[in-house]
Amino acid sequence: MWSDVSQDNYIDTQTTEPQIISAWIFVGGGDDWDPHNAQGMTFTVQNDDYGTSAIGAGQQGLGAYGYDETYREKAGITGNTSNLKNLGNTDIAKSAIQNSVSIEFDATPNKLGANSPISLVSTDTGLGGDKSYGTLGGFDGAIGAYNVPIDYPDRYATKLGAGGAYGHISFTYPGNPETYLISSIDSNDLNADWGQRGYQMYHIRTNETTIINTGDEDNWHHVTITWQNSDDGKTANLKYSFNDKYRDGTYNNNLNGTTDKYSFIRSEAETTVDMSTFGNIKDHRLLWGFTGSNDNKSDVQAKLVDFESIPALVSISSNAYIVDNTLEKTISVDSSGAVSDDNHVNNGDNLTLHYNLNYLNGKEDWSQIESIIQLPDHFNVTPDENGNVAKISFANGAAPEYITAAEVSDSTLKHVIKQAMNDDNDVVNIEINGKAVNDTDSEIEVDAAGARFKNTIGITTTSTPEFIIDPGKQWKLTLSQPEEIELLYQPSNENIDLVLSTNLTYDSGHTFSNGDTIIYKISVAGKTYTTKATTDSTTNTANISIPLKDIIDSDDSLNFWDVFNPNKSQPVPVKVYAYDLDSVTSNTVTYNVNVTQKYLELAASDSLQFQDITSYDTKKVLKRKSGFNLDVISYDSTWQLSGKATGLKNEDNNSFKGAVCYVDPSDGDVETMYNEDAIIASQNVVQEGKKITSIDDKWNADNGVLLSQTDFNQSGVYEGQITWTLTDTVG
Incomplete structure (x- = not known):
């Protein structure tokens, strides 16, 4: 059964794409090496001059190999044997499919001495004797010493003969004379009527596997065969995967018996084929097909192929x-x-x-x-x-x-x-x-x-x-309800962050282990994100922070400030739930994020010191010592800063005679800060983006916040407190 070139069905030697034949094959269903299964079949790629008429020998030849013709003439009077002869290996190869490589699916071990020679043609001599032509049936044997020829394909994976109680699979070269080796054998190993020499055959990368099954098992076997030409066109890779699927289409992972060495073993092998094997290839096309042969039993089982896909079509x-x-x-x-x-x-x-x-x-x-x-x-x-x-x-x-x-x-x-x-x-x-x-x-x-x-x-x-x-676990995981979050709209601030603080609790006495993985699902703006975190807790409670801004920033399709925009409906909801690696899942909570567009922050030194004086010093205004900073940080906001001071007292609880005051650097006006707010600075016009106003930079030694003295004071260190008030409304 050969591919049809007229229907574009062939092996293309130009493409480097894999060319795949997928099929179910049936060799036989009898027990062990039952003759009802004999003999087997091959998958063959060839460039024989006979094309689709190419055929090899029957019986052990599997329709692809040569005929090891043996001639016997037996005299009827004496019963003696004479005229024994064997053809040479070149003669045998000539009767095989030429310019070919095969994968044999051999159901029967054909070994010299183990099987009786098979007479194929017999004629009566007229004197009670006969002349017979037949095959010795020894291609799978390995009697005698041998050396694989130095130039034989894949020689280091080649051996003489092949075994397998339930069959074997091998790569072979039917038309190569070196495939066939004649061996000398003892008369006890072979019917003396047929001589003491017989041919055996080299097999490459043999897998002894289940070509035929026993009992009531399904005897159809799936095989996937792949041919792929090398980039330089000089070689090709031929590979098979046998028993790779069950009849229901499920994948067989029992490769070489790794999961069950006794049942339905998936077998695989591959070899490199030199393209010179095929001689002069015309139009970059090779024929492929299946050959087969039966035993001479009347009830021998058929050899069948049911194709799934072939290179001709897809x-x-x-x-x-x-x-x-x-x-x-x-x-x-x-x-x-x-x-x-x-x-x-x-x-x-x-x-x-x-x-x-x-x-x-x-x-x-x-x-x-x-x-x-x-x-x-x-x-x-x-x-x-x-x-x-x-x-x-x-x-x-x-x-x-x-x-x-x-x-x-x-x-x-x-x-x-x-x-x-x-x-x-x-x-x-x-x-x-x-x-x-x-x-x-x-x-x-x-x-x-x-x-x-x-x-x-x-x-x-x-x-x-x-x-x-x-199975599901019996404990529960609870995610605590969060507080609302205030977020300042600062698209130009690369250092802004948004972190969701989570608190998780197990019940039923279950606890966390250090390094436990917790998975969070976060839904915001119509998208759902997944992030993982590990705990450092060994109790039933764990606190974990989720870097939400980093998560959203990693999504190129979404802009963080488009999600958290003050012009959108507020608050922006962020839904979160968590689960562990046992798939114990928490409740879903909502983080309400309120996005504000204005921002004010005051940065002031912790202390303000004035110059030292003596008890009898008559200075009316005490200047500041260096090192005091007063900054207003604003974002798209107007603001007003005021200050109010308490009185000052020393360690003996004596009150300082005088008060903290503010001297306006623009006009020199003095405004007391004692128990009342004095306006220190303001910004009446909104400036876009972030602005830092350093108030103290506008002061010199004679203005700004100073300490006025109204009389002589007793010695000591006097302390008080200034309260700064920053508002976004101009007074």
Whole structure:
């Protein structure tokens, strides 16, 4: 069965894109090496001059290899054997498919001495004897010493013969004479009638695996075969993945028996093929196909192939993974079939099932794709406000398609994707939203769930990874109600900050551990942000700060001061809830942020000292000592600053004869500050942006705040207090 070049069905040796054949094969269903399974089949890529008429030998030749013809003539009178002969390896190779490489799926071990020679043609000699032509059936044997030829392909992964009680898979070169090696054998190992020499065959990267099954197991096996040319066109990579899927489309992660060495093992191998193997390639095209052969039993089982996709039309692939939106992690299966180390989710977690469809290459669009998705157990879809449970996005930027809950029945989602896939629309992503459900008090292991995507020219299947749903916890997490926040509108101030202080409390005796992760969901201005923090508490209470401005500033699509704008309705609500890694979720609280546009701040030195005098000093006004600062910081505001002073007393409680006063530097007017407010400075015109007014910079030694003396004073240190009042209203 060969590809049809007239239908653009061939291996293209010019492209470097992967060319994929995806199919289900059936070799046999009998026990062990039951002859009912014999012999097997190959996948072969070839450039034989006979084209689609190319064929190799039957029986152990699997329709691809050469014929190890052995001639026997037996005399009827004496019963003696004579005229034994074997062809040379070059003669055997000539009867194989030329210029070829194969992957053999061999169900029967053909070994010299282990199997009786098979007579294919027999004629009567007329004297009671016969002449017979047949095969010795030894291609899988390894009798005698051997050295793999130095120039043989992939020689370090090559060995003579192949085993496997339930079959084996190997790479082979049918038309290469060096593939066939004749061995000398003892007469006890071979029917003496047929001689004492037989041919065995070199096999590359052999996997002894389950080509045929036992008992009532399903005997169809999925295989994915990939051909990819090197960039320089001198070689190609040929790879297979056998038993990579179960019949329901779920992924088989039992690679080489890592999870179960006795059952349904996924086998993979690859080899590098030198393009000189194919001789003179015309029009950069190689034929590919499946060959096979049966045993000579009347009830031998057929060899069957059921294709999913072929390079002639489309090369497609698919994969699936799960995103836990609550815990912000992804559960996937890697190339070896291993599931993510952390595949635990919690009861109630918001999950999204992702299915990626990939259009690798093709000669036609992949259109009207029928999607049949089996949803995992213990996963409940959650419709949005429009009743949609899934969204389909396209690489070409086309408008998304939505899937409603009406398209889900018996845990199966069925939908026909309307957008065609091609080189311009090579990736389609399906997202299905739902919740993990575990109402028990123990964890639930959820099996993989299969998905199939198909139309008339291509089929691809995938499955969600296995995961575990942990039960819900019995304690609660409470987020304390916050106080209102005052925020000054300062778009030119790069140092402004907005921090949300949170207080969390567990009940039922549960406590935090140092380093526990807490996840916050913050909703503001129609957007929701997620941030993580760690606790430093070992009690049932933890205090954590959320840097809201930093979070919003990291979002290029949103401007912090557009959200917190004084011209918008006040206060601006910010909704917050928290949860831990057990998905124990708090209540939702609202932070009301009041944004104000005006801002006033006074920065004054803690102390003001006047000059020292003697008891008999007659100075009427005492000057300030250096080091006093008085600044007004304003933002888009008018203001007025006043000051009021108390009387001064010394350590003996004697009152100072005099009072603090203010001397206006502009006109010299003196205004007492004793027990009454004296206007010190003001700004009557609004100035945009931040302004710092240094009041003391306008004073000299003879004006500003001074201390007037009305009489002689007793010795001592006199102290009092000045109260500064800054208002945004001019008096």
